[in-house]
Amino acid sequence: MTQNVTDHAQSRELDTRFGITGDPGAYFSQAALEGNGRKYSPWYAHLLSTLVVAAAGEKIVFARGKFVDDARDIVEVHVVTSARVIFSRIDLVREAKTLPQAHVIPRSNLQALCVSVGARIDEDSSLGTGWPGKISFEATFRGLDAPLVAEGDAYTHPGTQVPSSTYELLQGLQADLTKE
Structure with a gap:
């Protein structure tokens, strides 16, 4: 139970660092939230879960997500912990068929x-x-x-x-x- 609470806290911290505000005018929030900002889009919920597991409980030092194309179909995310760099690239058009993956390397x-x-x-x-x-x-x-x-x-x-x-x-x- 304690680990689950810690993981949820880490996902909320990632939300804050990514700027997921529930504000329908925020461009990243538009893709990450649905239902008038009341729940996560499936791709974003899976991404958060993947990033929390990849971070392995380490302190999150930095996290940024951004669209890399004009159509806003591709998202890139970097998360840096005390010892790891985590990268994920999500194609929102193909996301329905695949789950987000995170590439983890040491900061060293x-x-x-x-x-x-x-x-x-x-x-x-x-x-x-x-x-x-x-x-x-x-x-x-x-x-x-x-x-x-x-x-x-x-x-x-x-x-x-x-x-x-x-x-x-x-x-x-x-x-x-x-x-x-």
């Missing part, structure tokens, strides 16, 4: 990072809490066909020093690069 498969920031360090505004502003990075892993791409504000709210999940992931991956 990290090969390279390409980082970019939005704010200059030499501007007066950078002396406060605004620097480095927006951050983006690509992380290349052995075992993944394409890099994990993430972007967002460095901090959760302007004027705070609370790192966003994107910045926390970048800092963690930077530390992973130096591990042997």
Whole structure:
């Protein structure tokens, strides 16, 4: 029973990180929810179950899902835990015939990072809490066909020093690069 409660909590955390809000105007929510936002679409319920099992109870550090085509027929999801990178690509047209699968690799498969920031360090505004502003990075892993791409504000709210999940992931991956 305890494991089941933990797994449900982890699926709710994934929901939050993916931005599944029940708001019918949110584009990812439109595909993941049905019945006026009252229940999960079958593909999304299966995906959540698959991701929770693939995460094996590890702390979720980062999770993002996005449509990769204009028709919004293909979804890509990355989940990063303390020790794993989990990737899934779901073709919503074919989903009725197959269940989502997750590709799991160790974070130690990290090969390279390409980082970019939005704010200059030499501007007066950078002396406060605004620097480095927006951050983006690509992380290349052995075992993944394409890099994990993430972007967002460095901090959760302007004027705070609370790192966003994107910045926390970048800092963690930077530390992973130096591990042997």
